[in-house]
Amino acid sequence: MIKKTDVIVIGAGLSGLTAARKLEELGYSVKVIEARDRVGGRNETHLLADGQVLDLGGQWIGPTQTKMYELCKELKLELFPTHNEGKVILYDHGKKSLMGSKNGALPKLNVFILLGLGLIIKKIEKRVDQIDLDAPWKHPKAKVWDSETLESWVRKNTKLKKVRAYFNIVSEVVFSTEASDISFLHFLFYVKSGSGMDNLLNIDEGAQKERVVGGTQQISIRLSELLKNEVILESPVTRIEQSENGVKVFSKEQFWQAKKVIVTLPPTLAGRITYAPPLPGMRDQLTQRIPAGSVIKIQIIYKTPFWRKKGLTGQAVSFTGPLKIVMDNSLPNDSRGVLVMFMEGNDGREASEWTLEKRTQKAIGCLVKYFGDEAKDYLDYIERNWCDEEFTRGGYGGHFTPGVWSGFGKYLRKPIQHIHWAGAETATVWNGYMEGAVRSGERVATEVSETLKDS
Amino acid sequence: MIKKTDVIVIGAGLSGLTAARKLEELGYSVKVIEARDRVGGRNETHLLADGQVLDLGGQWIGPTQTKMYELCKELKLELFPTHNEGKVILYDHGKKSLMGSKNGALPKLNVFILLGLGLIIKKIEKRVDQIDLDAPWKHPKAKVWDSETLESWVRKNTKLKKVRAYFNIVSEVVFSTEASDISFLHFLFYVKSGSGMDNLLNIDEGAQKERVVGGTQQISIRLSELLKNEVILESPVTRIEQSENGVKVFSKEQFWQAKKVIVTLPPTLAGRITYAPPLPGMRDQLTQRIPAGSVIKIQIIYKTPFWRKKGLTGQAVSFTGPLKIVMDNSLPNDSRGVLVMFMEGNDGREASEWTLEKRTQKAIGCLVKYFGDEAKDYLDYIERNWCDEEFTRGGYGGHFTPGVWSGFGKYLRKPIQHIHWAGAETATVWNGYMEGAVRSGERVATEVSETLKDS
Incomplete structure (x- = not known):
């Protein structure tokens, strides 16, 4: 009989490596399995x-991303x-103007538009304050907010075209998708998760x-070097079988056994693995609904x-x-x-x-x-x-479309027998960011260690 | 060397069987590969x-579903x-009332509400008329309609709670999902595709x-009996490889070769197959965005x-x-x-x-x-x-969330080298219905036969 590892971690990005490391520190044996020929996931250094x-992928860190600062310090990354320094160009249908770079989230626009924008941002911030990051679907108005797209909500709240266009840019910059594509509730959640509009969008203090220095992939490379077992590369996981006794994880050519498995892939990719027995319908339907x-x-x-x-x-x-x-x-x-x-x-x-x-x-x-x-x-x-990348399939991360937080939010982190879920998309704080990935890795390591202690 | 089949069809539902049959009639050799231990897909007879x-799945047919009537007649199904006959119960928060069964789509409600409902339906029908079923994203207002959910559009257009509730029921009945979850543009497309609101919702003449008689699965069973080759059952396809020379289609245990392959699975399941080389980003992202x-x-x-x-x-x-x-x-x-x-x-x-x-x-x-x-x-x-069914994962079909028709609609039926796409979700007429499945099968058979003639 093969000696069973305690935990298999699928995905050698920040989330998976953080989880693996923490579990090793707690005394468990861990194997990390990665589809690509490198570690780092959405952090790739060219x-x-x-x-x-x-950096071809994620590259910035900023205030309130405390885990990332700690990690970089510990790994001796500068x-x-x-x-x-200098002016920012605002390009408005052929008309170029300059604005300061220390403005906060507001572009330099005429006063009327700025006032309109300010009002909308105030309305948003009032709602953001009320969101429970652990369960955004629990707000009394969650269903209404979740039935709007960011675009339809903004359109309803202002007639100013420039303000509407501003939020389209915000959506593209923050989610890489149109304001029409995301739930307004998800937008509120995400802004809260990212410490507010200013923090999300700013450079200075944002x-x-x-x-x-040396690129963000260094973080994953150094983390992987601290692990007892080498990361198993070039092994896309195709199948996870589980029974009372634990899990079997299959790639095309081989398989591994463990007591528990952590899947750190973005939901849309986690849904492509074949699970035996099949996952419950609601977990499966969640993964149909968080596109990149x-x-x-x-x-x-x-x-x-x-x-x-x-x-x-x-x-x-x-x-x-x-x-x-x-x-x-x-x-x-x-x-x-x-x-x-x-x-x-x-x-x-x-x-x-x-x-x-x-x-x-x-x-x-x-x-x-x-x-x-x-x-x-x-x-x-x-x-x-990033859309062409077989093992990412879009960026920066997955977004929740209308109705998904209210219909399926509670399944996001809910383990299925021996399978636990992590990754930046499961984070409550800095969801979608490197910081969120690390936090999700820590959360899932604690979660898995608790269940291993009990068993 | 194994003699290569001309076409492999993945999925032995109405779409796949129709395609296989038509291709055989045109003189091509065809293999149909099915994940389940039975034919029929979302038609399953208990x-x-x-x-x-x-019938545990799809069971009704009605006017303008001409292909289904032809098929049933040809297959000698009654x-x-x-x-x-009789009255329909309307149950309104504890209050029960009766209405006639020949009313059309309108429930029996007070006159004020009926007027409001009538106005909204008129507004919808005006927009429905303008939709191009082949390319709903081409309408000048497509982006705006696609940025709304059905729910947010209805809420904006009426203050009457009963009317809003009515559309929630319509959404559940027609799409098995909340009005908050679907794009308003998709709703317009779907109503047009299904010959209008009345036809979609009615029993008499709907x-x-x-x-x-004998259940709808009989249609698929009889279609499969007409094929020259037996359908290959219990073979979930996990991988499709293609090269200049054609395709290789893999299940867990075996593989088959052909010149062309037709994938008839709902988009969300089609996206779970591993493709080598990987599919272009936009095709992949489409499949992330059409949940069941x-x-x-x-x-x-x-x-x-x-x-x-x-x-x-x-x-x-x-x-x-x-x-x-x-x-x-x-x-x-x-x-x-x-x-x-x-x-x-x-x-x-x-x-x-x-x-x-x-x-x-x-x-x-x-x-x-x-x-x-x-x-x-x-x-x-x-x-x-149907959510728990591993090879369906929801019902009645896939729906387009906001932004998807405008951002990705053009990839829905676009072949990728030797891979062609069919299934009820790809239909222009009666999208999501048995009729749409059959029509998509005919469309893809013609499409594949044209490319085989050229090669």
Whole structure:
């Protein structure tokens, strides 16, 4: 007989590695199984020819993400601030204006619009305050909020087109999907989970405040090196069988046995594993209902950060696509300039059908509009379409469509016999972010250890 | 070398069997592969001890479902009318009233409410008329309609609570899900696809007009008997590989080769197959976004159809759950009475967690309220929770959540190299119904035959 591991963890991203580590610390034996040929999940660091690195996935951390700060400190990873000196470009259907970079979440718009926007944000914040992160479906108005999309709620609450457009940008930037696609209740939950609108959207003192020297994948690499057992790579899990005695986890070629299994995949991918016996209907239907957003992350490298000498941050916010958001992503101790930009939601979907050449042209076209002709002379173009990634299938994370929190929220973290669920999408605090992934890993490790103690 | 089949069809429901048959008629060799130990998909006929049968899944056909009438005639299956003589019970929070059974889609409510309801239905019908069934996303207002849920649109258009409640019932009855869960654009598409509100909801001259003697699964059984090759049962497909030369289709134990493959599974299940090479991001993301409704179909058998002698049809419509809809489902040439009822949407979700005993009690409790104490003395209780079915995972079909038609509609039927898509969810006419399944099978057979001719 093979000696059974205590716990198998599926997925070697931040959530899975955190869970594995904590369980090992508690004295349990753990195997981590990963589909890809690398650890890190949605944190992937791209090596440039000269040894410098860029993050193709999640890259920022900021205030209230306490677990991430602790983790980076412990793993001896240095941080550096996101460049935020100078003016931000607001591009409004051909009209370019400049705004300060320390404004908070509000773009520079005319006073009438700003007032309208302020009112809406106040209304949202009032509702956000009332959300219970553990159970957003329990609010007395949850069903009503969950029957609206973010877009239909905003449209009902303001006639100002600019304000509506602003929330479409917010939705694309935060969820990589259209404001039409997400439940208004989910938006409220997410804003609360991310410490409020300002914190979610800001650079200074916000979620985009700092970056990791050497790239965020280093966090997972270093975490995996601390584990007793090597992570089993290139082994997409296809099947989980469970019985009273424990679980069997199958890849195409082999299988492993354990007492418990933790699935850290995003719900939409967790639903693709074959379970025997089949999972209860409600758990299955939950996984049918949390699609990933659509995002292509693009980074363009220039000889210098030419925008800085013009007094610009390198940030641009545009009401029109395909690039609605651009930021300075230059490297520390490097003379080159890097711009990072996102084609998101419907922009990302349309761009998915373009050739690489067309996407490059379109991106450069936008940058020229925002930053001038110097944007034409780039050294390198690097992109990652997360929708095409077989083991992610979208970004930044899964979002709840209308009716899902109220109809299925209670199944999100509910274990099924020996199967426990983790991943950024299951987090209450910083849901969808690296911080949420780590927190979900800690939560599930405690949960599993409690059940192992009892058995 | 194994001789390659021309076409593999995955799924032996109406769509797959229709496609297989038509392709055989055109001279191609076809293999149908089915996950279950039976054909019929969402048509499943339950044998009673005495040899009589009840349908656990789809069971009704009606006007404009021309393919279904042709098919039944050709297969020598007889039809019989749904019982619709007498009064219909309207149960409104403890208050019971009776209405005629030939009213059209409108319940008997006070004049003020009926007027409000009439206005809303008129508004809906005006919009329905403008929908292009082939491409609902092309309407100039498609994005706005697709950013609303059916519930938020109705709430915006009427203050009358009864009218809002009416549409919640409509949503549960037609989609097995809450009005909060579906896109308003999808609702418009679906109503048009189903020949209008009246036709969708009615018994006389509507989609619930007639039933098949011997049960609807007979259609699939007889279709499968007409095929040259026997359907390969109990073989859930886990993997599809394709190359220039064609496809390989894998179950757990074996594989088959062909030039083309037709996947007839509902999108949410089609997305669970592993594809090599991986499918393009947009096709994958589509399958993340069309969840199935939640439905438990219950049938309760009585010694006699006791409601008939009271002048009742056996139909009840209730504003409160868990049974919002009941109908007479008695058998032809049988003295017993059968009531069929549905726990749908949030009712179905809640009831999924109950024990069989509790569901039985709750169902009988409702029937007693609607039909009196005689409802207590039943002979048999038969149920099917379609959410728990591993190879269906919900019912009646998949619905489009907000933003999905506009963001992803064009990928619904778009072949990926040698893979073609069918199934009731891909139909333009009678989407989600048996009629739509058959039409999708015919459409895909033509599509595949065209590409085979070209190659």
